[in-house]
């Protein structure tokens with residue numbers, strides 16, 4: 001009978017297509033909405049992705065990575081002397097105004113990295129070399145930032161055209177010249193504009209010698225020391241706060257700075273709420289659509305199931321037939337939807353807009369939801385068929 | 397006729413069947429007695445609403461009467477649970493409905509296979525047996541087509557094939573010809589008669605259609621929820637009110 005159940009399902013191409021479209025669309029909606037949601041949320045801990053270091057050390061009052069409370073330069077020495085530290089490098093981050101050639105001001109995120117180790121340097125440079133940062137007045141700008149800071153001109157066709165900054169271009173930060181020697185590729189952030197990398201010492205200059213410029217310290221553990229162990233030691237010996245750099249926001253690792261940042265935004269800002277409602281809406285619409293398409297499928301077949309029941313099929317057989325149909329459609333629908341979500345996601349990741357992070361958990365959750373919907377629809381169908389009295393088949 | 401042909405296949409006695417609430421009650425069957433024998437084709441006729449379909453449902457075990465007993469091939473249906481009734485139908489009954497009730501998303505062969513598959517027969521065996529009986533109802537070559545591609549008469553042929561594919565001892569037909577024109581109806585009844593003829597089988601046909609009365613061995617006339625009389629010759633019936 002299962003083969004018949006499947007043939008019943010596949011027999012009507014038009015209806016099947018509708019059913020699968022409904023399911024696929026809702027799976028797509030659920031997966032893609034949540035992926036964009038987590039993508040946007042992932043922007044909150046962008047520095048953790050761009051600046052690669054095993055252990056981060058901050059002021060004890062720091063709660064998340066975007067809110068640096070400056071440390072004393074002497075703290076660097078204290079951290080370096082903790083047992084298990086291979087090396088520790090200073091990191092500066094701040095928002096400053098940059099004055100472009102045409103006189104416009106742009107808010108930028110200034111990142112100062114240690115000129116000796118280049119700890120925290122961007123992973124991918126599309127132009128130039130990181131070592132060029134050792135030359136005077138030099139900076140490296142990220143690709144997206146370079147176009148943000150670019151110059152609007154009128155092209156030969158009369159249309160406005162943006163010319164991104166390129167290697168050799170200059171601008172000013174607090175009246176000090178910054179010359180671009182490289183372009184890097186980094187992940188975009190929730191806060192702040194273009195990323196401008198320079199050396200830690202020059203960052204001090206750009207910020208007019210603000211008294212404290214040490215935002216974070218990037219620390220590498222010695223061989224055989226785990227980041228978590230090292231964090232414990234640093235906190236015990238220095239009273240500073242130490243964080244691990246893993247970006248698995250699901251983990252319960254209390255020490256992950258990314259995770260703490262994520263949840264800080266979750267609890268302290270309206271961002272999760274506003275985007276969360278979109279996700280919920282997606283879920284709701286998804287559930288409604290697939291539930292509805294299934295339900296109409298069941299209703300349309302109700303009289304045939306009643307006939308099958310009259311001919312002597314027990315409710316057990318009918319229940320299994322409905323489950324086979326519901327789960328088959330659910331599986332195919334999920335596959336199509338998840339596939340589309342992944343395809344769209346790939347395009348989005350390539351373009352970087354909107355941000356897209358499809359955790360396997362999202363796919364699993366979508367899978368469970370779609371199958372849950374299938375399950376509930378099958379149950380509703382079973383209840384309906386069990387209620388319909390077999391004698392009704394004699395009526396016209 | 398042999399002795400076997402006269403043994404009782406179906407016996408309903410003193411059957412009461414009401415529908416609705418106590419203060420708004422519809423009496424469908426009132427002290428109905430009915431008997432059908434093995435080897436015969438018996439027709440159940442009577443005005444609309446007199447309880448024919450209800451009596452058929454009671455015999456088929458799809459309705460449980462409030463009073464009276466129903467015995468089919470010696471098996472009392474009262475006292476059987478839902479599961480047992482289902483198993484009883486699976487084994488003993490073939491159905492032909494007025495509205496065919498063929499599943500449009502399945503092929504002709506698959507529709508015919510259903511009773512066998514419900515009995516747990518393997519798909520391939522069921523398919524072979526279905527193909528054989530489809531040939532007998534004159535639809536060879538249409539096995540893999542869809543029922544909707546067939547005419548009404550052809551669809552009812554498929555339904556007959558489905559009703560008989562598992563060789564049930566009791567065949568129940570409710571108004572099998574009323575959705576068909578006169579000639580087609582005649583052919584369908586001829587087919588029912590030819591295919592179902594067996595000394596073991598009992599065929600009960602509910603009908604309004606006096607043009608097919610001639611196919612009956614006996615005719616039971618119903619009136620107000622009970623059998624008023626049973627005749628051997630249709631000519632004895634007053635058909636004006638049918």
Ligand SMILES: Nc1ncnc2c1ncn2[C@@H]1O[C@H](COP(=O)(O)OP(=O)(O)OP(=O)(O)O)[C@@H](O)[C@H]1O
Pocket residue numbers: 415416422423424442443444445446447448449450451
């Ligand atoms: N499920 C039901 N609920 C309420 N009343 C019913 C139900 N089934 C039948 N009845 C009523 O019982 C009576 C007998 O109905 P039944 O269908 O058995 O008549 P019938 O002889 O088959 O009529 P027809 O020739 O029109 O098919 C009718 O008055 C009908 O309205």
Ligand SMILES: [Mg+2]
Pocket residue numbers: 448449450570
């Ligand atoms: Mg009727």
